[in-house]
Amino acid sequence: MSQKFTLTVNGQAHTIEADPDMPLLYALRDDIGLNNPKFGCGLAQCGACTVHLDGQPTRSCATPLSAVGKAKITTLAGLGTPEKPHPLQTAYIEEQVPQCGYCINGWIMTAAAFLSDKKKPSEAEIKDALSGVKCRCGTHISILKAVKRAATMMG
Amino acid sequence: MTKFEKTSSFSRRSLLLGGGALVVSIGAAISLETVLSIGQAYAQGAKPPLTPDQLSSYIAVNADGSVSAYFGKMDMGHGLHVAIGQMVAEELDVPFKAVKVIMGDTATSVNQGGASGSTGIQFGGKQMRMAAAEARRVLVEMAAGLLSVPADKLTVNDGMVSATEDKSKRISYAQMIGGKYFNVQLDWNKQYGNPLYAPGKAQPKNPKDHKIVGQPIKREDVAPKVFCQEDYCTDVKVPGMVHGRMIRPDVAGSVPVKVDEASIKDIPGARVVWDKGFLGVVADKEWGAIQAAAKLKVEWSQAQPPFPEQATLYDHIRKATARKSQVDKENGNVDEAFKSAAKVIEAEYEWPFQSHASMGPACALVEIKDGNVTCWSGTQKSHFVQQGLAATLGMPLDKVRVIFKTSPGSYGRNDADDCAMDAGVLAKAVGKPVRLQYTREEGTGWDPKGPASIHKARAGVDASGKVVAYEFISKGFSRVDVGTNGSKPLDTLAGHTQGVALKSGDGFGVPAESYAFDHKRMGWETIPPLLDRSSPLRSAHLRDPVGPQIHFASESFIDEVAAAVNADPIEFRLRHIKEPRDVAVIKAAAEKAKWDTRPSPRKDQTGAKVSGRGIAYSQRNGTRVAIVAEVDIDRASGKIFARKFTVAHDCGQIINPDGLVKCIEGNIVQGISRTLWEEVTFDRKSVTSVDWISYPILDITETPAEVNVVLINHPELPPTGAGEPSIRPVAAAIANAIFDATGVRIRRVPFSPDRVKAALS
Incomplete structure (x- = not known):
């Protein structure tokens, strides 16, 4: 049965009516109309759907609405803007990272949470933190350069 | 709607006579009629037909000069x-930023073949370059008339044509034709697709004059992607849209015999679309469609499991009767030469089915x-999907528009074209726009697969170690069980499920190299598909179709021959390769990698961790690549770290080095x-590698520490492709490096830890 949910996404409250079992991803994409979390697998295996719940990177494709509670949701669009970009967004543009770009959301959202906790990470730590995110085009080299660049920017 | 179309009602007369808008300085006395007639010849308000012989089909100057x-x-x-923007801007003499490239919309572009065979620049760019050059020629001619200055006394700079000796005499492209259409006929070769070529009278610039081509200009589409300002195909919505999902059988080849629509009646808007083997659902919301697909009760026909046990795959290929055998290259008298050989070296290599995933x-x-x-689609070939939708839906071609969206x-013929057809069938059946997204299981399990194959190689050498006879024969599933695009129902799942049998074509290939052996034969054999329709193992083009498998085998084998005659792998290759550009890439890679000249394998390593280096090289449609791989192997775990790659790459003229x-x-x-990782798994019933756990790909912890690229630029040569050639020699370079490190030759891909460990023990 449908229930009412109030979701706070990028600082804005949205009330929707949906099945509590529905993964958060479909609320964000279909009910709220955001294009940034992507459907990649629906199995929490690739990261393309990652959002932050109270700052924690979360696979929205496998998170039922009933589990979201009052957590503040941040998506890639809420991470930064052209006027006030997140260092990872700047670094992605500087390093010209993506090929198809469908995986961008997963890498940036996962790396953003990691870098906010971990200052001056080693390359091994970065790789380990990002090991659950997929890129099929093979842009791994540029992804690592961009995350390292952002880490430096974030001091 | 483009800017161009919006401004097309702008009248030519008002533009020319619009006072302030017109900064043309007409030097000599010239009548208004003359001005108008000059314009009339090449510019018109009505759009000419969208045909390959019209300049307007490729280039338009908008009212704002873009x-x-x-x-x-x-x-x-x-x-x-x-x-492409660089090539067009270069020839037109406009700033790079003034050019917007609009790709793959059947309403605005002609069929140049879509993304295909790394020909984006090689063929597509060639045509756009010629069109832009012709546009410039025409605009300069128009300006010559309007300014009364001979064309050869005119200079173009940033879209402004001015008299070389009197810059006050000038007129811009926008003033002459902005917002209108070129009325210029091109000399079209009557071909569509990749071979389409329609030059005008103009010659393109001499490469030495290039200012924009060759520059490392950045992509302007990265920022919109990282700021979520660009919609992907998955993000497109239209009013009244409903969501679809397809339902695939557990046993490939079985079809629904009973479908209980009542089982999904509680889901808002849920409907079943069922026609023979075609089974899909739609619902008002996406989550509804997902639930409907999961809940729908379906009884399937009892189909015989169609596939062999996976463990017997290569035996199946070996034993299968070849449907077609073909020798592509032969010189000398190979069979006689083998008889005279002092020693014959033989090996066989195996490559699995792989997924686009x-x-x-x-x-x-x-x-x-x-x-x-x-139709909005991520297809590589929108013009062919247009044909496929027309055929599948029974619509006239000109009533179908396909819009490519990122x-x-x-990486070839993936699942995009199948999805477009399925969405079309659903939309027609329910009378509403349908957005269909496949599941991960379909994306990995049901996409057309890169074909599995075996490769047999033989070389005869004389007492001095010279190769006197050489034979290389591949045998495998065709690269074209389904064609390179979804233009025909027999090539799509929608066609197959609705009763059209798959019509597997015969396609494979031979190594692309220039080893000059006196007696040499290279050929291939194809075998029939395992299931004649709706097969999750139907094969098709996957990035560098059959290139990785063929060159894994051929370049591993050359290394085996070099080792058999105790020669350094590069020195041995250069004994037989005389083609200068091939020699150049091999030498460039060797030099950059500081290649240590000696035969493989190394004999100076003991312990659990060993390292080695390997070379492989190949050509691809004019492009040449040589790769030196340096790998580390953990003998205990069998884990390979492909640590460093040095790539020398020659694709003729370089348009954008970065x-x-x-x-x-x-x-x-x-x-x-x-x-290292990829192998489609299957059981008797269907494909079992259906997600990122069962079909693993390289993860970021395995990123090579270094990839050093040496670009060899030939501005004087036409550009050839780069989208695929450098994937071709990778597997062999790694295999050769493993051999160098361990003395063990691994002849089956993927080199997963278990397989490597077993090979080393």
């Missing part, structure tokens, strides 16, 4: 549009409204992934 370049191919992630499964949106079909990466390096890096990383 240029629209209508491109019948599309970018699959390498930034092709940047390179695109980052997201395919998605398409089809709207049928007022007798017109519009999508999860595509874009090219990124493109090569992606090829290397995807090539490592396919070599």
Whole structure:
């Protein structure tokens, strides 16, 4: 049965009516109309759907609405803007990272949470933190350069 | 709607006579009629037909002076549009930023073949370059008349034509034709697709005059992607749209015999679309469609499990009767030469089925409204999908429009075209626009697969170690069980499920190299598909179709021959390769990698961790690549770390060096992934590798520490492709490095830890 949910996404409250079992991803994409979390697998295996719940990177494709509670949701669009970009967004543009770009959301959202906790990470730590995110085009080299660049920017 | 179309009502007369808007300085006395007649010859308000013989089909100058370049191919992630924009801007003498490349919309571009065979620049760019050159020629001629200055006394700078000796005499492209259409006929070769070529009278610039071509211009589409300002195909919505999902059988080949629509009646808007083997659902909301697909009660026919046990795959290929055998290259008298050989070296190599496994499964949106079909798709070939939709839906071609939208990466014939057809069938059946997204299981389990194959190689050497006879024969599933695009129902799942049998074509290939052996034979054999329709193991083009498998075998084997005669792998190759550009890439890679000349394997290593280096080289449609791989092997675990790659790459003229390096890096990383990890698994019933756990790819912890690219530029030569050539030698370079490190030759891909460990023990 449908229930009412109030979701706070990028600082804005949205009330929707949906099945509590529905993964958060479909609320964000279909009910709220955001294009940034992507459907990649629906199995929490690739990261393309990652959002932050109270700052924690979360696979929205496998998170039922009933589990979201009052957590503040941040998506890639809420991470930064052209006027006030997140260092990872700047670094992605500087390093010209993506090929198809469908995986961008997963890498940036996962790396953003990691870098906010971990200052001056080693390359091994970065790789380990990002090991659950997929890129099929093979842009791994540029992804690592961009995350390292952002880490430096974030001091 | 483009800017160009919006401004097309702008009247030519008002533009020319519009006072302030007109800064043309007409030197000599010239009548208004003359001015108008000059314009009339080449510019018109009504759009000429969208045919390959019209300049307006490729280039338009908009009222604001910007240029629209209508491109019948599309970018699959390498930034092709940047390179095309550079080529157009170069020839037109307009700033790079003034050019917008509009890709793969059947309403605005002609069929240049879509993304295909790394020909975006090689063929697509060639045509756009010629069109832009012709546009410039025509505009200069128009200016010559309007300014009364001979064309050869005119200079063009940033879209402004001025008298070389009197810059006050000037007129801009926008003033002459902005917002109108070129009325210029091109000399079209009457071909569509990749071979389409339609030059005008103009000659393109001499490469030494290039200012924009050759520059490392960045992609303008990265920022919109990281700031979520660009919609992917998955994000397109239209009013009244419903969501679809397809339902596939557990046993490939079985079809629904009973479908209980009542089982989904509680889901808002849920409907079943069932026609023979075609079974899909739609619902008002996406979550509803997902639930409907999960809950729908279906009884399937009892089909005989169609596949052999996977463990017997290569035996199946070996034993299968060849449907077609073909020798592509033969010189000398190979059989006689083998008889005279002092020693014969033989080996056989195996390559599995592999999946596109695109980052997201395919998605398409089809709207049928007022007798017109519009499809948004991530297809590589929108003009062919247009044909496929017309055939599948029984619509006239000119009533179907396909709009390419950026999508999860595509590396050949992936699931995009199947999805567009399925969405079309659903939309027609329910009378509403349908957005269909496949599941991960379909994206990896049901996409067309890169074919599995075996490769037999033999070489005869004389007492001095010289190769006196050589034979290389591949045998495998065809590269074209389904064609390179979805233009025909027999090539799509929608066609197959609705009763059209798969019509497997015969296609394979031979090594692309220049080893000059006196007696040499190279050929291939294809075998029939395992199931004649709706097969999750139907084979098709996957990045560098059959290139990685053939060159894994051929370049591993050359190394085996070198080792058998105790020669350094590079020195041995250069004994037999005389083609200068091939020699150049091999030498460039060797030099950059500081190649240590000695025979493989190394004999100075003991312990659990060992390292080695390997070389492999190949050609591809004019491009040459040599790769030196340096790998570390943990003998205890069998884990390979493909640590360092040195790539020398010659694709003729380089349009954008930074874009090219990124493109090569992606090829290397995807090539490592396919070599070390990727293998479609299946049981008797169906494909069992259906997600990222069961179909693992390289993860970021395995990123090579270094990929050093040496670009060899030949501005004097036409550009050839780069989208695929450098994936070709990766597997062999790694295999040769493993041999160098361990003395063990691994002849079956992927080199998974278990397999390597077993080979080393």
